[in-house]
Amino acid sequence: MPGNPQEIKLVNNAMANATRRKIMNFLAEGARTAEEVGGAVGKAMLDYHLKLLQQASLIEVKGGTASLTEYGRNFLEGKPEKGEEKGADLHQAKPVEIVEVKQLLPCIADSTKFRTIANMAPPLGGVLKTLEPLFPRGRYSERIGALITQKGEVITTIYGTGKVTMTMIKNEAEAKEMLESLKGTINEAIAKGVAPAPGEKVRVEPMEIYKYLPKTDCKDCGEQSCYTFAIKLMAGEVSLDKCTPLKDSKYAVNQEHLQVLTAYI
Ligand code: SF4
Known part of the structure; x- marks a missing residue:
């Protein structure tokens, strides 16, 4: 499990490459054979990319099938490791x-x-x-x-x-x-020790949410436009997962930002 600066560096190197990020997002949907991974992200230097991800403990490859490790899943979701919450002192x-x-x-x-x-x-x-x-x-x-x-x-x-x-x-x-x-x-x-700062209410505007949505107005979410979706998201009438295009790996960063912004709502 990566923890020291050297191990963190391996993770950083592994995730610095777009193909390897695509592999991680592809494996987030479930275990896949190396051939399926190659079909999704391209076969060029596939062994090399898989090896770097393995070295960083983000994935494991057994019998020709690749899957995310627990650390890899937590890393993608930005969640703390199991057990980290305990004894958080x-x-x-x-x-x-x-x-x-x-x-x-x-x-x-x-x-x-x-x-x-x-x-x-x-x-x-x-x-x-x-x-x-x-x-x-x-x-x-x-x-x-x-x-x-x-x-x-x-x-x-x-x-x-x-x-x-x-x-x-x-x-x-x-x-x-x-x-x-x-x-x-x-x-x-x-x-x-922690000295509390005076609290301030953070206001997120619908336009800020809209900026990170796919802006295709595809209506998959059941709304007429992405802007309408943003307004309803602000009002708590819809949830982010209703925007299915956001699940595409090309919107991974947008999704991360939207999760952050919606935490303020
Ligand atoms: S599903 Fe997403 S991209 Fe499509 S209209 Fe709704 S918010 Fe926009």
Whole structure:
């Protein structure tokens, strides 16, 4: 089970490649033979991709059939490892480091901004829940096992697995500055205990939800348009899983953002 910086690096390397991410999403639907995986993502360098995913403990291949490991499933869902919730005690937590800033990609919602994925080690697991009061706009989501915070238009999601995502970042310098600030806040809390920040209500607008939907107005969800779906989602009249096109692996990042935004509703 990945936990130390070297193992986390193997996971980061494995997940840095689009084909390997596709393989992970394909296997999320169930175990598949190597031939089926090749049919879905292409056969070029398939053995190599499978090997890297195995080395990172994200998948296992037995008798020519590939499947996600428990860690792989938790990683995809951004959930803490089994058992991490138990004994989630801030006093036992160790200071964290930002071990890697993995990607700086154009933001889906606004191509003039960036999104970034980093890794924090050691992973905080269930301790994250106790850190919610540190952030005025903090919300711990049991559903995705992550602490979500908002500062200006930047939304930061810290998963129990150590993964950290940030959206609507201006540039790399801002990403690094915000990650350092996050690390400082968490480590101070670990050293001194949690000092609650005054709570602030976070308001998510339907347009913010709409930006991450497929915007095809295909009506599969039973609504006339994606914008109508966004309004009904805000009102709690529909659930995100009714948008079936979102389940396509090409919308994996959109889905992740939508899960974060809906945690605020
Ligand atoms: S199913 Fe999804 S993509 Fe299709 S109209 Fe509904 S919200 Fe839009």
